[in-house]
Structure formats: structure tokens, C-alpha cells
Amino acid sequence: MATTKPTIAITMGDPSGVGPEIIVKSLNDEKIYENCSPFVIGDLKILKRALEVTNINLELNSISNPEEGKYQAGTIDILDLNLVSEDLPWGQVSSEAGNAAFRYLEKAIGFANEQKIQGICTAPLNKEALHKAGHIYPGHTEILAELTGTKDFAMMLSAPGLRVIHVTTHIGLMDAINKINPERQYTVIKLAHDTLKKAGIQNPRIAVCGINPHAGENGLFGNGEEEEKIVPAIEKAQAEGIDVQGPLPADTLFFRAKRGDFDIVVAQYHDQGHGPIKVLGLEAGVNITVGLPTIRTSVDHGTAFDIAGKNIADELSLKEAIRMAIELAPDQLS
Template structure:
């Protein structure tokens, strides 16, 4: 069975509604999944006017009521927004609604009605105006699922990367890495890819220092202290993990097919090769959420400057749905 993917509408003043409507006009999406939008029906109907789409809508309360037919978008309508919400302007109502869409998706996932959550972008300032003081989607999802050990995974058609640290300054990021965190992320990578059908994922860990320290020439033994004990422990337990490898070669080797996923130590170490290898096809994924929930996301923001102008490209939304279908737990 194709997985049911709940698509949350994101900030309604941004491009989320437009790219959802555009993405769900592609047959390729229905070939790989069963999409269900969680949002505000009148805003989605407005998006069809903007995009000149001929799709219609099937208003439902549960996934069991969906038709999953191309040309008719199944939608759970939370009806939280005014019909005349202004495109491209910060709105506390839009920020609160974006949060409520996510909360509903998590409730459906916990109930087993959906297998994947795919998020259109929200705006952090609007989210805060709406009374929800989170840095972004990942932290909301972690809180709603009571998850402490999670990680960001970025994917393109040629490369998968999972991070030990993300939004921290470089010094703080390196200081926060320890064998326990490395071990947990290696296992998150292994469990996620195995759940998606890869029976023996090949996991490579990138080094922290240039050339992995080159026998003490660079750094202060961070690889030996923070990475190698975890790699050895996981490998002894049967995980197919190796490294650490110099970061200036390991991503190329993964793109070439030697590894299925690379563990990056800090934000830019992982983000740069992903962006270079496939900027428009990049997908942001949250793994490790309790209940086995997979969340994928477009790799861009709300783009208030072009909202409502039928300029937004749906490519990243389609890529996020493809990744969601690929990573959905296989029965």
C-alpha cells in the first residue's frame, strides 16, 4: 500500500498553499503516495484561483474518508483563518494556524491514520506572534511527540546526510559532540534506512578536523574522543558504520555510491554538500520522532515576497513527498 502522507499547509500568508496545489496536480505524486492536506479549505481554494488550477476538494475529517484521486484534493479543514488573509504579511492568526495544522498531523500519526508528515513552510516570527515560541518545525514535532533524541537529515537524489549538531555556532557544536550523541545518531541513521527497506545501510562518519586530525597534526584529538568510541560500539553491535573519514572526500564518495548516508558533525559540514549536489531537490527530514513518525519538508521558506503571484515552484514540495514515500515504514 502506498503511504498516506499528511501535508500541513504551513503559513497561509506564504507560498505553502500554492505549492501544495501545484504539487498535487502531478500524477507522479499519486503514483507514490496517498496525499491528505491539513489546512484551511478556503485558503486552498484561493490558491487554486492564484494558480489557475482546476482541482476540486474533498472535505474530510478522517483519512478513511479520502478518495486519493488525482484532480480532487482531500483536505481536513480546520477553518482557522479569515478568507481575506493578506499575502506576504506577518499574521499571528496564520502563525497559530500553522501550529494547529502540525498538531493535527501529529494526532493523526499517533492514531495510525497516516504514515508520514510533509510540511509546507511556516514563518517563525508569525509562529511567535501566534503564541508558539518554537524555533521551527523540528522543535514543535519533538515537543508534541515527547522526543528527546532526534536529528535532521538532508537528502537529494544522490546524497543523504544526517547531523550530530545543527543550529549551533561552530565552537559550541564541537563542544557538544560526545560519544553518546554520535552513537545515537548513527543508530538513528541505521534504523531510519532499515525501516525504509535498506537491509544493511552503509553509514560513513565524517571527521571533525581536516584530514580527521592527521595523527594529531590538527585539532586536539576530537575524533578519538568524540567519534571513534561510538563508531566502534555501533559496529560491534552489527551496524555497518565506518570512519571517521575526511570531510573533503567522504561526501563525494557517498555521491559516487560507496555509502548510503553520511553522518555530518555540524551544520555547514552537512548542508554545503547537500546544497551543491541538488539545491532544488533538497529535502529536510526529521528522524527519531517517537512512534516512528517521519517528517519531510521543503527546503525553503515562506517566500512572502512572491506569495500570491503564481511564481512559486513546487519542485521542492514534490521532492519532499518523494522522500516521504521512500522513507515511510515498509509493512
């Protein structure tokens, strides 16, 4: 059991997006400081601008390492990397902002590798801006995996009443089906089981989606993908005592999971898993990268350039992401 509050690094994400706004709105909540020691990695000038936009009055305390943080309600501790210009426009794709988003995350990972923090919570980045800056990654998850040297990882999404973990994510559907194999399937089932056990669920109930309609319906649909790519992994996990069922038809499985029949669903590809979570509400969804040496959570929405700088963005998803980081971080503490 943890005896101290976890230190959570909150990365600003793309500074042209809604990240700065939702960060200051979230850290305006005194309750967050009761359960963790949060600090922001980003640009001080952008955070000041976000305070002006949101009409929030908080002190900004510039730090150079996590040990210097005040971690007091009413103050935001900010590790200023000073990477973008003061007149960086809201809501526009730029290499300047894309590079900054990458560098914020890189800095957080450095602190995690040095065990100076117990979790990372990320505001959204923009993939086009990231690529313009020369950082060719599909998203946060792949950056985190490479910079931590992690081979086996997966994206988990959490919303009220539903958790989903993905076998494949940011690749085309045909490529996804080709990449699904029993080894990857088993890895994701095991990651789901181990992650939920760490979160306090002693015997997680796991359900695995089929690839084809009706999970193939005994060979009626598809070309035997379920039997070839999914069943061997389920049988291996079951032999180890893991409570896992499937492959099951995706069109009814998410309803059953939301009803409470299962603790987590294994989705085979991006839209199969993301759709049901986002129907439950973008504002309440949390993205969790599992398998990393540190906890990482994120909002389950994008940079929302169309509303950036307008004081419209809802901070609920970020507050949920911080809460989830706190919930999962204690195992990281000595």
C-alpha cells in the same frame, strides 16, 4: 509488504508563504494518487486562493477526518482548521500565520498518534512567525519530537546521490561543538543505520565527518575533539556490526559519498551537512525527521516570502518529499 496505499497528511506550513501554491501544484499530478492517499491540513480559503493564483482547476473536498477523503485525482481533500483571515497577505511575517502553521502540524501529529495516517509531509513554516505566535521552537523537527514524546531523533537530508544526517542542527557553532558527545554520536549513527535498513538497504555504508579541518589530522588541528567525541561512538557501532567509517575529512567526504562510496554521511553541525545538499539543488532536496514514531518528510527550502503568491514557486521538492514519505511509510502499515 504494504497491501494498501499509505495515507499522507500534507501540512500547509505558513499560509503566507509558498506552501499553498506548491501543494496545489503537486496534487495536480495524477501519479501521486496512484501511490498514496494524500490530504491537506490547513485553511480551505487559502487553498482556494492558491488555486486562483496558479490557474489550476481542482475540486476541494472539505473533510473532518482522514476516513472521509475521496483520494481521487482532480480533487484535493482538505481538513479545514479555519485559522486565518481571508485577507491574510502573501509574503509577510505574522503571528496569525505562525500560529496556524503550528496548529496544522499539531493536528497531523494527533492523527499520527492515533494511527490514522502513515506519514506527514510538511510545507515550510517561518521561524520568526512561529516565535511571534509564542511557539518557541527552532523548527519542525523539535516540534515533532516534543509532541510525539521522542527523545532520540535526527534530521536527515536527501538529494539525488547524497544523504546526510546531523548530530546537531539549529544551534550556534560553538554550542554545537560543546553538545557533540559519544552518546549522541552513536545515537545518530544507529538512527542512520536503522532508517536505511527500513528503506531497503540491507547493510548501509555510513561515513562520519570530523569536526576540525582534515578531521584533526592526528592532533594537528583542534584539541582532540575527534578522539574524544567521535571515535568511541564509531568503535561501539563497529563492534555491533554496523558498517561505519570515520572520522573523515569533510572537504572530501561529500564528494566520495556522491560518487557512491557511502550510503549516508553523518554531519556534525548544521552547515557542514546542509551546504553540500543545497549545492545539489534546493528543488530536489528533501528533509526527513528520523526516530519519530511516524514518517515525516519536508521540502528543503523556506517559505520564500519574496515570491509567495506569484505563481513562481517550484513544487519539485514537495513532490520529492511526498515520494519519500511513500517510500518510507509502508513499514508503518499493518
